[in-house]
Amino acid sequence: MSSQDPRSSGCTPFEEELIDAMKNFAHSTDSPAFDTAGMVHRTRRRRATLIAGVATALIVAGGGTALASRTGSTTPTTAEKPMTTATAKGSDYKRAILLLSYGKQGPVAVDFTGTDLQTAQGQLLKAGLHLGTVVKTESPGCKQATVVEVTPHAPKIVETGDTVNLKLCAG
Structure with missing residues (x-):
């Protein structure tokens, strides 16, 4: 037989050698x-x-x-804002904080604690709000004729044109 003659298996010597090499490789490698x-x-x-x-x-x-x-740039400047940032002043500090709606910017806290009636009226007017009733009430540890409570207070949000009632310290 020559190298070109087919073998009894029907494969050339190269094919047989290739098959043997693949079988040896498949049986000799370790599993990962x-x-x-x-x-x-x-x-x-x-x-x-x-x-x-x-x-x-x-x-x-x-x-x-x-x-x-x-x-x-869309937020009002300090001169345009009718409020200061809310700070905690005892356990009832939320009673004098007004949440004022500023459109897309969301509500802004206005702290009226300790402000006099004239200043509070000016802030309400500047914010486009109406002053409702003003009542004097006894409240411990406050300065006479200053705001101790606003109605509605936080967490209710006040819109432009709403009416806000004030309670002042009687002394």
């Missing part, structure tokens, strides 16, 4: 070993890192949004 515990640990660590990163980005974006709404 997987470190499943290590893979699970890495996956959990990556997931935790991703969640922390997304949470940080949301916090930063939220803080940036709050800063942008305070400094943006």
Whole structure:
């Protein structure tokens, strides 16, 4: 037989050699070993890192949004705003805080605590609100003739044209 003659199996010597090499390779290789515990640990660590990163980005974006709404050109300037930022003054501090609607910017807190009647009237007028009833009431630890409560107070949001009632300290 010559090298070109087919063998009894119907394959050329090259084909037989190739088949033998593939069989040897298939039977000699080890199955791959997987470190499943290590893979699970890495996956959990990556997931935790991703969640922390997304949470940080949301916090930063939220803080940036709050800063942008305070400094943006659509927000009224300090001279136009009829209020100051609300601060805690004892357990009843919310009673003298008015939430004033500013359209897309959302509600803005107006703290009337300790302001006199004339100043409060000016702030209400500037905000486009109407002054309703003014009543004097006994309240411990307040300065006479200053605002101790507004109605409606936070968390109710007041729109332009609404009426606001004031309670002043009797002394």
